[in-house]
Amino acid sequence: MNIGVIGAGSWGTTLANLLAKKGYSVTLWAYEEDLVARMREGGENDLYLPGIKLSANLAFTHDLPEAATAKDLLLLVPPSQLMRRVMKQASPHIAPQTLLVSASKGIETETLLPMSSVLAEILPRELVQNLTFLSGPSFAREVAGEMPTAVVAAASEPSVAQRVQDVFSTDYFRVYTNEDIIGVELGGALKNVMALAAGVSDGLGFGYNTRAALITRGLAEMTRIGMALGANPATFAGLAGMGDLVLTCTGDLSRNRTVGIELGRGRPLKDILEGMKMVAEGVQTTESTYHLAKKLGVEAPITEQMYKILYENKGALRAVNDLMLRELKPEGK
Numbered sequence: 001m002n003i004g005v006i007g008a009g010s011w012g013t014t015l016a017n018l019l020a021k022k023g024y025s026v027t028l029w030a031y032e033e034d035l036v037a038r039m040r041e042g043g044e045n046d047l048y049l050p051g052i053k054l055s056a057n058l059a060f061t062h063d064l065p066e067a068a069t070a071k072d073l074l075l076l077v078p079p080s081q082l083m084r085r086v087m088k089q090a091s092p093h094i095a096p097q098t099l100l101v102s103a104s105k106g107i108e109t110e111t112l113l114p115m116s117s118v119l120a121e122i123l124p125r126e127l128v129q130n131l132t133f134l135s136g137p138s139f140a141r142e143v144a145g146e147m148p149t150a151v152v153a154a155a156s157e158p159s160v161a162q163r164v165q166d167v168f169s170t171d172y173f174r175v176y177t178n179e180d181i182i183g184v185e186l187g188g189a190l191k192n193v194m195a196l197a198a199g200v201s202d203g204l205g206f207g208y209n210t211r212a213a214l215i216t217r218g219l220a221e222m223t224r225i226g227m228a229l230g231a232n233p234a235t236f237a238g239l240a241g242m243g244d245l246v247l248t249c250t251g252d253l254s255r256n257r258t259v260g261i262e263l264g265r266g267r268p269l270k271d272i273l274e275g276m277k278m279v280a281e282g283v284q285t286t287e288s289t290y291h292l293a294k295k296l297g298v299e300a301p302i303t304e305q306m307y308k309i310l311y312e313n314k315g316a317l318r319a320v321n322d323l324m325l326r327e328l329k330p331e332g333k
């Protein structure tokens with residue numbers, strides 16, 4: 001099987017390496033030309049996944065058409081805000097029978113669309129039918145270290161999700177299938193907003209009570225937004241919802257949680273982002289989710305306060321107070 005991977009960040013590189021170690025012939029596309037040269041020479045992605053030895057079955061390119069052409073499966077892992085731009089360039093080179101898998105987690109800020117809708121707008125129909133979404137609790141570095149991990153592959157056609165399940169599964173990477181594309185996608189995107197909030201709470205010096213409250217009420221908020229977009233609420237109790245939410249709100253490897261911690265300590269967002277070469281998807285997904293929830297008429301108090309901290313310079317402590325002092329209500333609402 002010939003596989004192309006679009007995006008050599010920490011997740012794209014990790015999944016490309018997993019597939020190459022399984023024996024597939026894999027070509028990894030990197031946006032950074034100098035990184036391609038270094039990966040070829042040193043067998044390591046020193047920018048996004050330092051210290052992990054890359055398989056000899058892995059080829060590297062800076063040429064997007066080369067990565068997309070004549071592939072049985074193409075894995076898409078750019079930051080979500082760049083998905084449209086990158087895939088518009090790649091699209092003409094993709095063969096109609098190629099299995100497409102997206103592993104990016106975010107909502108486009110300009111259109112408020114999840115990746116499934118972004119891709120449906122730019123790809124030919126025969127490719128859209130075969131689209132699968134891979135999501136779930138999976139820090140790249142732990143998968144690269146072959147630590148047992150479980151994720152979900154969602155496609156509208158079960159046989160398509162099963163093919164992707166077979167391709168990606170290993171003894172340390174267990175893939176479940178699901179038919180709820182929008183639920184699986186939104187779980188992965190919205191948990192990043194909650195991870196920022198959990199980080200803010202930690203940065204302010206609050207404890208486990210606050211974090212548990214944020215995780216639980218965050219899940220309720222994610223489920224409400226998901227249901228308004230047609231997701232199955234049960235999906236949010238699974239790996240792509242609760243699973244990824246718990247991981248990202250509690251794990252020190254989370255970039256989103258780390259950004260939240262710095263915000264909670266009072267560091268300006270601009271400073272934090274200037275010091276980061278990796279993407280914290282939650283920063284832009286907070287903006288899209290805030291506007292999306294308003295458009296849908298869904299109550300999203302944590303997202304709203306996170307938006308005010310990020311984009312309206314609201315003090316983190318005031319945001320927490322405002323959350324606590326909202327009108328009291330029954331838990332089920």
Ligand SMILES: NC(=O)c1ccc[n+]([C@@H]2O[C@H](COP(=O)([O-])OP(=O)(O)OC[C@H]3O[C@@H](n4cnc5c(N)ncnc54)[C@H](O)[C@@H]3O)[C@@H](O)[C@H]2O)c1
Nearest residue numbers: 007008009010011012031048077078104105139140278279
């Ligand atoms: N890292 C993880 O543990 C992890 C796990 C699951 C899902 N994801 C998701 O995978 C997606 C990619 O994240 P990542 O962690 O692999 O990236 P990263 O933060 O490690 O690296 C940044 C990526 O952005 C790319 N990039 C920067 N500027 C670009 C441009 N102008 N055009 C195209 N690409 C450009 C870089 O080449 C690199 O691939 C995100 O949606 C993320 O949420 C990440």
Ligand SMILES: O=P(O)(O)OC[C@H](O)CO
Nearest residue numbers: 136137138139254255256
């Ligand atoms: O480091 P984060 O916060 O982008 O999270 C990475 C993955 O999405 C965890 O599943």
